[in-house]
Amino acid sequence: MTTVHLTVNGRPYELDVEPRRTLADALREDCGLTGTHLGCEHGVCGACTVLVDGTAVRSCLMFAVQCEGARIRTVEGLAADDGTAHPLQDAFSAEHALQCGFCTPGFLMLAAGALESDPEMVRDDERLRELLTSNLCRCTGYEAIRRAVEAAGQVSMRDTGATTRS
Amino acid sequence: MKPAPFEYVAARTEDDVVAALTDGHTEVLAGGQSLVLEMNYRSRRPARLVDINRVPGFDRLATGGDVLRVGPLVRHRAFEGDAVPGPLGVLLRRVVRHIAHPPIRARGTMLGSLAYAHPAAEWPAVLTALGADLELAGRDGRRTISAGDFFLGPHTTARRPGELLAEARLTLLPAGTRVGFAEHRRTHASFAQLAVLAAVTLTGGHVSAVRVGLVNAADRPVRAHHAEAALLGRPLDDAAITAAGQAAGAQDADPRDQPYAGLDYQRHAVAVLTRRALAQARDEG
Ligand SMILES: Cc1cc2nc3c(=O)[nH]c(=O)nc-3n(C[C@H](O)[C@H](O)[C@H](O)COP(=O)(O)OP(=O)(O)OC[C@H]3O[C@@H](n4cnc5c(N)ncnc54)[C@H](O)[C@@H]3O)c2cc1C
Ligand code: FES
Ligand code: FES
Numbered sequence: 001m002t003t004v005h006l007t008v009n010g011r012p013y014e015l016d017v018e019p020r021r022t023l024a025d026a027l028r029e030d031c032g033l034t035g036t037h038l039g040c041e042h043g044v045c046g047a048c049t050v051l052v053d054g055t056a057v058r059s060c061l062m063f064a065v066q067c068e069g070a071r072i073r074t075v076e077g078l079a080a081d082d083g084t085a086h087p088l089q090d091a092f093s094a095e096h097a098l099q100c101g102f103c104t105p106g107f108l109m110l111a112a113g114a115l116e117s118d119p120e121m122v123r124d125d126e127r128l129r130e131l132l133t134s135n136l137c138r139c140t141g142y143e144a145i146r147r148a149v150e151a152a153g154q155v156s157m158r159d160t161g162a163t164t165r166s
Numbered sequence: 167m168k169p170a171p172f173e174y175v176a177a178r179t180e181d182d183v184v185a186a187l188t189d190g191h192t193e194v195l196a197g198g199q200s201l202v203l204e205m206n207y208r209s210r211r212p213a214r215l216v217d218i219n220r221v222p223g224f225d226r227l228a229t230g231g232d233v234l235r236v237g238p239l240v241r242h243r244a245f246e247g248d249a250v251p252g253p254l255g256v257l258l259r260r261v262v263r264h265i266a267h268p269p270i271r272a273r274g275t276m277l278g279s280l281a282y283a284h285p286a287a288e289w290p291a292v293l294t295a296l297g298a299d300l301e302l303a304g305r306d307g308r309r310t311i312s313a314g315d316f317f318l319g320p321h322t323t324a325r326r327p328g329e330l331l332a333e334a335r336l337t338l339l340p341a342g343t344r345v346g347f348a349e350h351r352r353t354h355a356s357f358a359q360l361a362v363l364a365a366v367t368l369t370g371g372h373v374s375a376v377r378v379g380l381v382n383a384a385d386r387p388v389r390a391h392h393a394e395a396a397l398l399g400r401p402l403d404d405a406a407i408t409a410a411g412q413a414a415g416a417q418d419a420d421p422r423d424q425p426y427a428g429l430d431y432q433r434h435a436v437a438v439l440t441r442r443a444l445a446q447a448r449d450e451g
Contacts, residue, residue: 002174018171019171019172019173019174019215020168020169020170020171020172020205022168022169022202022206025168041167041168041203041206042203042206042207043199043202043203043266043270044355046269049269055272056268056269056272057269057272057273058199058269058270058273060202060203060206061198061199061202061203061206061273062198062202062273063174063198063202065174065176065217066176066195066198066217066219068176110268110269114268130263130267130268130354131267131268133267133353133354133355134267134268134269134270134355
């Protein structure tokens, strides 16, 4: 067993894990944060996507022991402390961007990482489409997801004072 | 599935890495975007991993003179921006967008891709066609091998057990070099079925230097010498481009039979993609 110190959604954790524990399993089993889903464990589906130090990555393809000192964000950390939904969550709801919801945490974190580093990316249709090819959804089709991320991006741009697309 | 148990070592220096690798049972953990998924399948069960993610300086991506030096922790993503100058930067930028998708590119590394030597990986063919040098570090010191001699077959390279792939060195392409890349794949995020890259220099309207590389068209990455010969000394017109495509498909490619693609189909597709890569080089530079 190895002891790992990491922060998840602002809260510090000290975990005793075997080196073979993936970050995804550490979040689910050791932190009790089951919002991060596991589909394929091969890096293909993206259900396990979380932010590690601000970057969206596959938590099934990283070991928890690699995350010493890292800041992790999961879907549980998106809403504000008082429960107010994140603009992405509002937009996914408004645009019907989910049905069964299995893929949703992964899409939300994929989009959160991209919008936080550059909300203007939603103005570039090609970049947005390319981003969304990262993850799989077997229910909705991708158009509703695309619209939701675009809408949330417009909100972030407004909040950060950037001009919206006319 | 879950990986089999292993021991974990987080290296802090290159010496730590090389020392850890000498036991013959230890593997390098770079981006993990191929190794961890194979461990999840349990198709690989290394007894020990040496993690290179915290070795200072391993993420160096530097240009000195006309040489680009790539360290073992330079992620695919590093090539999406304008870090690499000139036409080489344009080529790498065009290619990198075909490698997996953003979350994989945020972790996976160029050198990891070379070490893994997946037959459909893009970087091995790029470095082979451009004549890059690869530096390996082992217990007995360092050695340099050209990319063309490094790849021996699917997932098979000249890297000896215990060696770290320490650096890739690419010569910058001279200003005015025109580059192109064309890939055929089933979905945006799939591995390539086939791909072709080209770098062409024109002098006085005629091809004075050219490199053409083929991805997944043989048991290893191919530098398409016959296609290059069909272009040298000629204007980069439709006739020369067609002849180069023909040569690439008929002579340079050495495809394996695949369940979804017979040999004739693959040779034909190589010819088409070679034409597209060359046309992009001519028309978009
Ligand atoms: C869903 C998905 C799609 C993908 N699509 C593509 C694609 O379209 N094109 C493509 O090219 N790749 C693709 N990949 C693979 C990806 O590019 C990997 O990043 C790459 O193959 C390996 O790099 P890595 O840094 O992740 O290496 P790792 O997974 O860490 O290592 C791979 C192997 O190389 C060895 N190794 C790594 N670095 C070194 C080194 N410096 N010295 C010695 N040995 C080393 C390891 O020990 C291991 O055996 C995809 C992967 C996934 C999960
Ligand atoms: S579970 Fe990680 S990508 Fe599918
Ligand atoms: S909503 Fe069911 S998989 Fe996406």
